[in-house]
Amino acid sequence: MFDTPNREASVSQTDIKINARDVQVFYGDNHAIKDVSVDIEDKTVTAFIGPSGCGKSTFLRCLNRMNDTIDICRVEGTILLDGEDIYDKSVDPVQLRAKVGMVFQKPNPFPKSIYDNIAYGPRIHGLARNKAELDEIVEKSLRRGALWDEVKDRLHAPGTGLSGGQQQRLCIARAIATEPEVLLMDEPCSALDPIATAQVEELIDELKQNFSVVIVTHSMQQAARVSQKTAFFHLGNLVEYGETGQIFTKPNDPRTESYITGRIG
Amino acid sequence: MPLLWLILIVLGIAAAGYLLGRGRALASVGGDRRALHSLPSYYGANVALKAVVPAVLLLLVWLLAQPFYVNSVVSGLIPDSEIAEGSSRGLVLAEVRRTADGLDAAVAAGQMDEGFAGNAGADAAEVTQKLKDAGQIVTSQITAPILRAAQEYRVQNAAGRLWMAIAVIAVAVLGALWGLRETSAEFRARNVVETGIRALLIGAASIAILTTIGIVLSLVFNTVEFFRLYPASDFFTGLNWAPSFSGRGGASDLGVLPLLWGTFYISIVALAVAVPIGLFSAIYLSEYATPRVRAVAKPMLEILAGIPTIVYGLFALLTVGPLLMTVFGKEGLGWMQAGTAVMTAGLVMGIMLIPFVSSLSDDIINAVPQALRDGAYGLGATKSETIRQVVLPAALPGIVGAILLAASRAIGETMIVVLGAGAAARLSLNPFEAMTTVTAKIVSQLTGDADFASPEALVAFALGMTLFVITLGLNIFALYIVRKYREQYE
Incomplete structure (x- = not known):
């Protein structure tokens, strides 16, 4: 049932995009992430799996400093993006988030038209010189988000009027419209039906040609289908990190084995 | 017994x-x-x-x-x-x-x-x-x-x-x-009690509705009575408000337009003060303030809503009026003749309305799902970009509702006008002149020893009816706006 991951891609691309060392996260007094060190490769899909509350989403949100918006959250350790510390004082979290885009669990289209949803990022970052260029970015992003054919005739209809799966693809298209280098996805399919899930997974597979994708998922089948690398989190610790095929067939840690065979979690 | x-x-x-x-x-x-x-x-x-x-x-x-x-x-x-x-x-x-x-x-x-x-x-x-x-x-x-x-x-x-x-x-x-x-x-005693509770609730609701109907009917009958004594066309199109006093007879000019103009002018000044300040403070409180600041500032702001309007009226008469006089009066720019003016009443009424706008808008902004903010932050938007382009559009219907509610209050306000704006009914564009509103004139027509059957007293019901229709229209419009945009922004 576990597909063999695309080894060619992971072998030919060994650039480290994100390098996290000894990351600790505290919510107030609660130590949510303990000593997590992980290397995320470029042009690869990396899956974070683990039971609820294990810290995988929290760790994901550290990678684009989304945790800054939570007052009581404190992050320690170093996270390097292309060798640059993203928690350095000189780094503007707003600029960082343009480079490290994020897609959330629940589709969250803005209360605007489909076009304006996609154009939002390019507009605030000044990526288009004129209307024609913006139109082009919107079309390209929607095509890459596999949504163009469904919405090309109603670009000015509200984005909230789309179906759940379409909304999520809209959010993905919106995230890639800003040309990020890394795309973080926090359980992007948990609110979707199987057909929409399949469409989004297909999309993730295409996206890895251009981006480094990190996906948090509760579905081990999904992790096996879409990712090349998998990290297993348990109680705030990174238990095991390696090739997806190896994690799912020959895990080194007994806890990983227990989780993927359904004994814990 | x-x-x-x-x-x-x-x-x-x-x-x-x-x-x-x-x-x-x-x-x-x-x-x-x-x-x-x-x-x-x-x-x-x-x-x-x-x-x-x-x-x-x-x-x-x-x-x-x-x-x-x-x-x-x-x-x-x-x-x-x-x-x-x-x-x-x-x-x-x-x-x-x-x-x-x-x-x-x-x-x-x-x-x-x-x-x-x-x-x-x-x-x-x-x-x-x-x-x-x-x-x-x-x-x-x-x-x-x-x-x-x-x-x-x-x-x-x-x-x-x-x-x-x-x-x-x-x-x-x-x-x-x-x-x-x-x-x-x-x-099945439980079911009987359930029915009893339902009947109690229906009873409470119908008392409220019946009272409203009763009030409206009394307004309507007295208004009809007034229009029998005084031509409706003169009332609605008259540019002059000059009732003769004590029902001593003689011709009264009872044109509503100067009063409506005063009402709207003062309300517009009040909203021009209350909407930006209220909205901005709501944004600050809900998006920027730390929980500790919010815990102190929000109740402080809401104290403003608890001040009786007569106290605001005193504030207008004794503080704001003289203050405006020193700037715009004879010693200053010379635009203002006396402390009572549209500007005085409008400013003070604006201050009174700030907590309405801010408190309601604050609740509405807080109700915008965090997911929308996360989405904007995740695309690299700054805080103010997120608020301006995502949070406020999503909260717009509610904010419009809050503003229209504040407008209804402004139109119905009486004490601040009586003390702050003067009693002269006049059609003028100068905001530093004294004007008066529909509500203030209702008070002055019904107090004193006027005969209740005279047009000078009955005009109060026609004024009340006019005001009622206007505020009702505003409220319906607010509901329409809220409904229309709610479908779009969910």
């Missing part, structure tokens, strides 16, 4: 019924409450409900009906000769009631004994003197027929009261017995 006692007795019967019903339910299953359909307290509540509800309904109907009955009986005792030229039966009946009340009070104060007060053969002059001695208000010499009628009135009322007490208590007891008879293990 005083009404309070009667009500307490009915409640006592209900309380006893509750305990009895509860006990009977438990006894019927030998103390094993699992065998009952409902919890024992529901059986008790069922008995209590059956004791109270019919009894109270009967009490209400009786209290409403008794005066009509007594009036018709007493009215028959008054010969036509007693009704003076230019007077009416109604006025004589009022005199009878006053006399009866006087007798009641004198008896209660111990200055007259019951036998004398009820003595059908008593001399009218003597009674008048005694009543005057007792400090009761008697308009003139009481005539014998009026005294007889007043005595009959007292008798009828006392009898009515007594029968009412007997009937109400009997109904309460019968209701309680009916409830007790029903009580058995299979009886």
Whole structure:
């Protein structure tokens, strides 16, 4: 049932995009992430799996400093993006988030038209010189988000009027419209039906040609289908990190084995 | 028997019924409450409900009906000769009631004994003197027929009261017995109580609605009466407001336009102050402020809403007016003649409205899902970009609703206008001139000794009706906006 991951891609691309060392996260007094060190490769899909509350989403949100918006959250350790510390004082979290885009669990289209949803990022970052260029970015992003054919005739209809799966693809298209280098996805399919899930997974597979994708998922089948690398989190610790095929067939840690065979979690 | 006692007795019967019903339910299953359909307290509540509800309904109907009955009986005792030229039966009946009340009070104060007060053969002059001695208000010499009628009135009322007490208590007891008879293990007391609660809620809602309808109807009838005396076209298109006072006759100019203009001008100034300040403070409080600042600042802001408007009026009259005078008055720019002006009232009213706008907008902004903010932050938007382009558009329908609510308040505000804006009805564009509003003029038309049948007094109802229609329109418009955009922004 576990597909063999695309080894060619992971072998030919060994650039480290994100390098996290000894990351600790505290919510107030609660130590949510303990000593997590992980290397995320470029042009690869990396899956974070683990039971609820294990810290995988929290760790994901550290990678684009989304945790800054939570007052009581404190992050320690170093996270390097292309060798640059993203928690350095000189780094503007707003600029960082343009480079490290994020897609959330629940589709969250803005209360605007489909076009304006996609154009939002390019507009605030000044990526288009004129209307024609913006139109082009919107079309390209929607095509890459596999949504163009469904919405090309109603670009000015509200984005909230789309179906759940379409909304999520809209959010993905919106995230890639800003040309990020890394795309973080926090359980992007948990609110979707199987057909929409399949469409989004297909999309993730295409996206890895251009981006480094990190996906948090509760579905081990999904992790096996879409990712090349998998990290297993348990109680705030990174238990095991390696090739997806190896994690799912020959895990080194007994806890990983227990989780993927359904004994814990 | 005083009404309070009667009500307490009915409640006592209900309380006893509750305990009895509860006990009977438990006894019927030998103390094993699992065998009952409902919890024992529901059986008790069922008995209590059956004791109270019919009894109270009967009490209400009786209290409403008794005066009509007594009036018709007493009215028959008054010969036509007693009704003076230019007077009416109604006025004589009022005199009878006053006399009866006087007798009641004198008896209660111990200055007259019951036998004398009820003595059908008593001399009218003597009674008048005694009543005057007792400090009761008697308009003139009481005539014998009026005294007889007043005595009959007292008798009828006392009898009515007594029968009412007997009937109400009997109904309460019968209701309680009916409830007790029903009580058995299979009886669905829980469902009955549920129905009772629903009826209570429906009753509360219909009282509110019926009162509203009653108020509107009274406005409508008086407005129609006014338009019979004064042409509607002059009222709605007149550019001059100059009522002649004290109903001394003579032509009054009762044009509503200067008043409406004053109302709108002052409201616009008020909203121009309240909307930006209120909205910005709401954004600060909900998006930027730390929880500790918010915990202090929000209640502080809401204190503004608790200040009585008369205090704002004093503030306008004593502080803001003179302050504006030093800048725009004769010593300054020379635009302002006196401290009372549109600007004074508008500014102060704006301050009054800040908490309305900010508190409502704050709740609405807080209700925008965090997911939307995360989405914008995740795309690299700054805080103010997120708020401007994502949060505010999502919250817009609610904010528009809040602003229109504030507008309704501004239009209906009276005290600040009376003290801050002056009393001159005038059509002018200069915000430093004194103007007045519809509400302030309603006050001035109804206070004083105006005859209530004159157009100068009845115009107040037409003004009230105009104001009502305008605020109703605003509210409907607000609802329309909220509905229309809610579909789009969810």
